[in-house]
Amino acid sequence: MASDLFCTDLVRRFGDHTAVDRVSLDVPAGTFFSILGPSGCGKTTLLRLLAGFDRPDSGEIQIRGARMNDVPPNKRPVNMVFQHLALFPTMSVGDNIGYGLRRKKVPAAERTRKIARVLEQVGLPGLEDRNPQQLSGGQRQRVALARCLVLEPTLLLLDEPLGALDLKLREQMKVELKHLQKAFGTTFVYITHDQSEAMVMSDQVAVMRQGRFDQVAAPETLYRDPATPFVAGFVGDNNRLSGDVISVDGDLARLRLQSGEEVTGRIAGEGIAAGRRADLFIRPESLVMNGAVPDGYSRMQATVTTTLFDGANSRIEAGVADQTIFARLPQDGSVSNLSPDSAIQLGWDPQRATVFAGERV
Amino acid sequence: MDSQPRTILTRTGALAAFLTAAVFSTSTLAEELRLITWGGYAPDDVVAQFEKETGIDVKITLSNNEDMISKLRATGGAGFDLAQPSQDRIIGVQRQFNIYQPIDLGKIDTDQIQPSMLKATEKSTSLNGKQYGVPAVWGTSGLIVNKDVADTVTDYTDLCDDAVAGKVSYRLKRPTLIGFAFALGEDPFAAYDDKDKYQSILAKVEDKLIDCKANVKTYWTGGDQLLALMRTGEVKAAMAWDAGGWKLHGENPDISFVAPKSGALGWIDTFALPRRSENVDAAYKWINFVMQPEIAAKITNQSGNFTASKGADEFVKADLRDAYRQSFDEKALNNIKWYPPVPPGLEAMEGQVLDRVQAAN
Amino acid sequence: MRSSASKLSLCLLMTPFVLWIVLLVLLPHLQMLRVSFHVRESWDTVTLGLEQYQNFFSESYYWRTFVRTGVMSLFTTFLTLVIAFPIAWYIARLARGRAKGFLFLACLIPFWASELVRTYGWMILLRESGLFSTWLQALGLADGPVEMLYNDAAVIIGLVYNGLLFMVVPLVTTLDGMDKNLVEAGYDLGGNHWTVLREIIVPWAMPGVVSGCIVVFMLTLGSYLTPILMGGKDSAWFTEQIFTQFITRFNWEQGAALGVLLLVLSSVIVWLGLRVTGQNLRKVMG
Structure with a gap:
């Protein structure tokens, strides 16, 4: 399987603190890849390096074989679902989704069609004209996903997007995200501090601690066969x-x-x-x-x-x-x-x- | 240890004194003179001496003709006990707004005042047989000229000479209209009562001023602004008051006040009693006090303007007297055009001309 | 019981405000409106009529100055916005901690001096014998003294300077509350600097933009000293007309009419501005 995301020896330092310390990863196309770690472990920094909001001090980022280090975020085939979603409050749901399409100069008619279709795919048909503020937490979540997925990115980055939801909705969205990922076939890179989210959804999980990966494996392997005492203690009770x-x-x-x-x-x-x-x-x-x-x-x-x-x-x-x-x-x-x-x-x-x-x- | 109680005692003492003073000042509120006048007409040392000799508190409001009239008009002649309008601006205003009360010459030490000026003021400030003003300070408008252009600028209309293009300033106010009218060979004062004649003179002046506009650097609006323009040499010739010219002459001998060929415009500022003056006695005391030759000379030294006090000249500073003599020889003095009282309706005509000059391109 | 007590305290709290509005704002304006319809027949007789307003339309000098003042105020407001936006952006988004407070203070400091002093400051810089002229000559960029004062550009510089703080403050307030992820999302979804500014930042800042513009426009339209002192011989300002009518011409009736017209003009333009930008006053001032 070809890899969608391939990183070698990524390093990002802030003063004395090394937030990302020689991280390498290889995410096969079409898989759900999670980075699991406690807060402050450097996972958000890593995600921002991938999105292009930040530059690594050393190391290399490749997406589908193309070097991304010097490519600005708006030119990367990567989209991101933010922790607090960052839906544009001054735009309707349809305009939020259409924003990226307009940047790609997609003609208006096709744009309308694509927006309608992606809304249907995420289970929100016909809500184009609503304001994001009028939607429930779960619906906003789906709009944020639709806004990225409609652009058909190679890679979708998700920054703990379920954190703000209540427990029940979170359980439901976990399953739904997994299904959506399968349905769209897009490669997901998902960061979270919640091991249950990572276990349920992921094909592969990387456990991160102090800027480094302790173990990268399938959820079951992590559970049954932890590579470090940290993984053993952090993943599951x-x-x-x-x-x-x-x-x-x-x-x-x-x-x-x-x-x-x-x-x-x-x-x-x-x-x-x-x-x-x-x-x-x-x-x-x-x-x-x-x-x-x-x-x-x-x-x-x-x-x-x-x-x-x-x-x-x-x-x-x-x-x-x-x-x-x-x-x-x-x-x-x-x-x-x-x-x-x-x-x-x-x-x-x-x-x-x-x-x-x-x-x- | 010892100083502490004493401090408190002193403080208590000061507070008591303050309270007593406050009570006293309330009870002696009647002994207050509220004077509305021009800058320089009531120097601090003169006020201090007056307060010491009479025990009357002097409250000074600085103003000019228009402001004085507006303030008194707004209150129907209340708020001030003594005003100092120019003699030509009393009757018209009195007839229209009734803001002054007649003055009782019996209460004024007329021996201190130059008889010719007293007589002139009586003529110009009398309405229905009652006199409303006595002379206080007089001065002229003429030309302030830098040595460089002294040969070119000898009359008001010379300000329009090409040789001084862009180096000229004057006000867009009625004295400018009058001065230009005289320089154009007219006698506007003689036409004061003949509206048609006056209108035709104004038309001539208007054409001249519009023609002249290209020569003007800016129309000055405040005395300080003009002084700055002359000081920096940005303006070489201007129409302005004599006192300003003498002040500049003191700083820089190259700048002089010149009586124009067609005559300087003479004005007399008076004492006038607002209709609802609350302390007429104090007002008369002030008039008699400041018209004493030595006191009057102090005012001249401060403001640069000569007073109507008889015999004050000998107490005036020598350099000011010299500057005065340099500006006015016998002939120039006799050629001063004294403003007669402004008949009603004239200012409206002049206002339109001034507006049109400002609007012209 | 309790509700009547709270009603009473509400009334007491409101009293100074109501008195202020009625006595110092409403009554003088009503009085001015009344005076503007007076026509003076002779020294002491007055009738009602529209003569003052007719004068305004028949005397081209009045309405030309009126239009000129309006247009220049709009332009000044726009220019202030263009200059204030990057400043506000920097203060709200980029500056941190002490630098932020310092920059805010730097915007505030000029306002410790009065408008007159600020205007004189600019006059010292711009005049023919002033600092800029001297520098230009020293640098060899000018052969002789350069006069930069006494023209419309000088007036606009002075007015923009006077209005800057009143634009920066509401902009900083709105931009401060903006989630930085919104901007990142804008780039992430393919936007460049210009589209992110136009589609995301400006719409978000719109309430601040409109409230800043209203304040600056009103201030500019009503300013007096700056246009008088810095303007050239052709730079008439409408407030100057009103002043002249009231103070030098003793023509309160005409002055009142011009004052009423200025009030109408500013109200109409503010109303239009709100309509065009789709904002309402409550949102903008709240």
């Missing part, structure tokens, strides 16, 4: 247990926790050897409890602190020495009688747990 490595056996490592418990997990990072500090990550849903723990599972004793009921997401909070651990509470009635302070046995398949070298000494 995860429990972290710190301890000392006591033995290494093939791809498995055995750790002794502060409480004296011994647990096992799969080695995922470098530098794991007996006697070293290490962190074991195990997801709440990978934990099984009490009688349900099969043979061959790593197991440990904990004390229930409290039960958090949230439908399918219900969890228990338990303590192991001074560490806190969350476990998903099955709602099939298999586990009951978990009053606070009661003892509980937790177990997991060692292949489901990941072990990284400890960050702190």
Whole structure:
């Protein structure tokens, strides 16, 4: 597959601070690519480099093989959906969408046709004459998308456009964005700090931290096989247990926790050897409890602190020495009688747990 | 430590004194003289001396003929206790707006005033057998000329000579009309009561002024503006007041005030009592005070204009007296054209001429 | 109870404003309107009539000055807008922190001096023996003294200078509230500098543009000192006519009529301006 966006070693510094630090990326045509990271990780700066509002200090940006470094934003085959959408308040919906077409000197009749069609595609037929202020949040979102998609860009950049919506609408728009991307076949580069948005919509996700990519992979790989402790902690809920490595056996490592418990997990990072500090990550849903723990599972004793009921997401909070651990509470009635302070046995398949070298000494 | 209470005491004392003064000044409000006059006619030292000798507070408003009339007209002759209009601007205005009250010569020390001027003013300011003005200060309009062009400019109409093109300024006001009329060989004063004759004279003057317009750098509107124009040499010849010319002569001997061949235009500023004057006694006190030769000389030194006070000349500054003598020999003095009272309706005719001159290209 | 108390306090709060409007604005203008219909028959008899207004139309000097003043004021307003826009843009969008305050102050400083002083300042610069003329000669660009004062261009320079602050302030206020992403979106969707300015920035700034223009136009139309002092021998200004009628000719009736006409002219032009730009007064002044 040909790549629509190809960047090598992009660097952007602001004074002493390196906002984007040797980032390389390769986005295949027609895919949904997300950049996920906490605020301040440099993802917005990266997006602005791609859009052309900012210039990299070094490195190269190529779109469909053409070098873009010195191309101004209005000449790039790239459009952007802004965080607050930036719909032109002095223009109607139709004029907002037609703005870019007029810049391309599309004749009036064809323009009207294209506007009508794109509005239909985003599910807002016949709203050309409305003011953007008269629309709901979700409708404005679609207008902002339509305004870019009507220009048929090679690349569509989206800067956390769902951030301003309420939870329910956000869930709905996530799915819709994914569908629209498939329907238009345009390459999307989407930045967000919300891992759930990234996971749901993306073909590929890049996890960004302090100006660099920690891991670039499909959502499931990120989830199952995080490359760094940061990814393990940032993508999805995860429990972290710190301890000392006591033995290494093939791809498995055995750790002794502060409480004296011994647990096992799969080695995922470098530098794991007996006697070293290490962190074991195990997801709440990978934990099984009490009688349900099969043979061959790593197991440990904990004390229930409290039960958090949230439908399918219900969890228990338990303590192991001074560490806190969350476990998903099955709602099939298999586990009951978990009053606070009661003892509980937790177990997991060692292949489901990941072990990284400890960050702190 | 010690100074603190004393300061407070002093302050209290000052406050008490202030309050007492405030109370006193309210109770002695009647002893106030509100004078509306020309700049320079009431110098600070003269006012201070008067206040000291009589205990009367003098409040001065600076003005000119038109402004004085407008202010008194607006209030029906109230707001001021003493005014100083020119003698030719009293009867017409009085007849039309009734803003003055007759003056009682019995209360004025007429021995201090030059008899000829007293007589002239009596003639020109009497209406229905009552006299409304006594002479105070007199002066002339003529030409202020730089040495470079002194040979060219000896009369008003010489301002239109090609040799001084672009180096000339005068006002677009009635004295200019009168001066040009005399220079054109007419006698406008004699035609004051013959409207048709006056109109024909004005027509001649209008043609001349329109012709002359190309020569004019700008029509000056304020005394300071004219002085600046002459000082910088931007203007070499102008029609203006004698006092301004003498002032410039003091700064730069190359600039002199010249009595034009067809005669300088003489005016006399008077004392007149507004109809609703609230302190007539104080007004008479002021008149008798400033007409004392030594005081009158102070006014002359300040304003550059001579007063109607008898014997004031010997107290006037020597250089001012010299400049005066240089400008006026015996013949020039006898050739001064004194303004007779302006009959009503004349100003409207003149106004139209002035408008047309301004509008002409 | 409570509502009557709040009504009372509202009345008390409104009283000074109402008094001000009625006594100092409404009454004098009504009086002026009345005087403008007076015709003086002799010294002390007056009848009503339209003679003053007839004079205005029959005496070409009046209406020519009137039209001239209107046209020059419009041009001055336009020029002020063109000059003020980049300044306002810079202050609102590009300057940061202390520089912003400083620039705003720099616009304000000339207004600590009176109009007279400001005008004299320009006269010192522009006059034949003034600074600009001296510089031009020193640089060899002119052979002799150059007179830049006493013409219409000088008047317009003075008027633009007087109006600049009143244009910059409303523009800065509106431009300040503009999302910077709007401009970026304008470029992102293919616009160049000119189209972004025309299609996005100017429409956004329109309320500020119109309110600035109204204020500057009114100020210019009603200004007196600057046209008198800086204008040439042909540079008549309508306010000068009104002054002359009231003060030097003692012709209050004619002066009042001219004053009423000036008021009508400014109202009509402001109304037209609002109509043409599709703004309304509430939006522009709010």
